[in-house]
Amino acid sequence: MLLLTGATGFIGRAIAARARATGRPLAVLARGRDGLDAHARVAAALGETARGIDVIEGELSADGVAVAPAALGRLRERVETVIHCAGDTSFAPQVVEPFVAAHVNGPVALLRALAGGRLQRWAQVSTAFVCGARSGTVYEHEGDVGQAFHNPYERAKLRAEEAVRAAGAACGVDVRVLRPSIVVGAAPSTAGGNPSNLFFAFIRLAAALAQWPGAAEARLRVAGAPQAAFNLVPLEYVADATLVLAEHPDASGGTFHLVVRDAPRQRLMAAMLAERLGLAGLTLLDAATEPLASPSSLERQVARMIEPYRDYFLQDLRFDDAVAAAVLARAGIARPTLGPADVARLVDVALLSESRSLVSPPNG
Numbered sequence: 001m002l003l004l005t006g007a008t009g010f011i012g013r014a015i016a017a018r019a020r021a022t023g024r025p026l027a028v029l030a031r032g033r034d035g036l037d038a039h040a041r042v043a044a045a046l047g048e049t050a051r052g053i054d055v056i057e058g059e060l061s062a063d064g065v066a067v068a069p070a071a072l073g074r075l076r077e078r079v080e081t082v083i084h085c086a087g088d089t090s091f092a093p094q095v096v097e098p099f100v101a102a103h104v105n106g107p108v109a110l111l112r113a114l115a116g117g118r119l120q121r122w123a124q125v126s127t128a129f130v131c132g133a134r135s136g137t138v139y140e141h142e143g144d145v146g147q148a149f150h151n152p153y154e155r156a157k158l159r160a161e162e163a164v165r166a167a168g169a170a171c172g173v174d175v176r177v178l179r180p181s182i183v184v185g186a187a188p189s190t191a192g193g194n195p196s197n198l199f200f201a202f203i204r205l206a207a208a209l210a211q212w213p214g215a216a217e218a219r220l221r222v223a224g225a226p227q228a229a230f231n232l233v234p235l236e237y238v239a240d241a242t243l244v245l246a247e248h249p250d251a252s253g254g255t256f257h258l259v260v261r262d263a264p265r266q267r268l269m270a271a272m273l274a275e276r277l278g279l280a281g282l283t284l285l286d287a288a289t290e291p292l293a294s295p296s297s298l299e300r301q302v303a304r305m306i307e308p309y310r311d312y313f314l315q316d317l318r319f320d321d322a323v324a325a326a327v328l329a330r331a332g333i334a335r336p337t338l339g340p341a342d343v344a345r346l347v348d349v350a351l352l353s354e355s356r357s358l359v360s361p362p363n364g
Ligand SMILES: NC(=O)c1ccc[n+]([C@@H]2O[C@H](COP(=O)([O-])OP(=O)(O)OC[C@H]3O[C@@H](n4cnc5c(N)ncnc54)[C@H](OP(=O)(O)O)[C@@H]3O)[C@@H](O)[C@H]2O)c1
Pocket: 005, 006, 007, 008, 009, 010, 011, 012, 030, 031, 033, 058, 059, 060, 061, 084, 085, 086, 087, 088, 089, 102, 106, 125, 126, 127, 128, 157, 179, 180, 181, 182, 183, 184, 190, 191, 192, 193, 195
């Protein structure tokens, strides 16, 4: 059996749906919140997919793992693989040390509690941004190279990788680390879904602008880093790759970037979006050299929307994924691309997506 944490979240929902589609027996560890127990929350998040899933109520925290002893015993007897996808994805937690400790102690306690039963493999969903504020090419074998971090989130994710690897080595559990870049797909309103929702909200706003009577003259200038890579990765690929890398024998002990290799430069991405949306006035400025002079209210709105992700938008990084690509090719998983056809598909998803629009449409 497979045990998944984080199934009520953006990425976990997609992993659960794909695992169920293969008929794999699945248990999920989820917490009760807002007056609902774990079963109700998993049912609300997964809909039909929730049928047949063994829901275990529990929480991972700085104090370890809180799960009823009987449920833990059942998991020990049945779970061969854990995909640990739960995580608090806020960049700026109110109190930092408990936040870091929850990322580290919760999964380590769960791994130790299950080790000695049937558990063989642990797949840790981390982030490509454990590289912190580095620039240039980042390789999958690299971890702590003394990098600075943008926020406590990145540091917590790296510390969690290290702690889970050490716990796995001590308990004889095969730990694999998966590092997605910025994941995009139809997303719920969770912190993890926010980058995707913001990107989609931007697309919807640009699409609305393109429908304006004065669209031919409409300008939408965005400050970024035109030469930097736009490191998005599609949700479907992340879910498929995670399920394979969690259990494939060739992935044993590995660390894997789940990314679009040679992701398009921001300038090209903006051009592809402008072309697809029919919005010739969509322009990417270089924040370092071209200040956004006399911004319109719409341009100010977009700048505010991007602000929480500004550091990432200005960072020039290439994530090498040679190790992931080799294993996934053997498993028949095609490498993701971000060309015009993929951008067109993302635009379609954004325009059809039910996720909440985070910006108001232009007046007029
Ligand atoms: N979204 C991205 O672009 C991205 C990119 C790279 C890596 N990641 C990583 O991918 C993983 C999933 O992220 P996401 O985007 O799906 O985030 P999300 O939508 O915010 O979902 C987070 C999930 O983790 C659960 N969770 C959080 N704290 C928990 C705790 N203390 N105990 C038990 N469950 C807890 C949440 O449960 P509740 O529903 O109970 O809150 C939810 O199911 C995270 O580890 C994140 O660091 C995300």
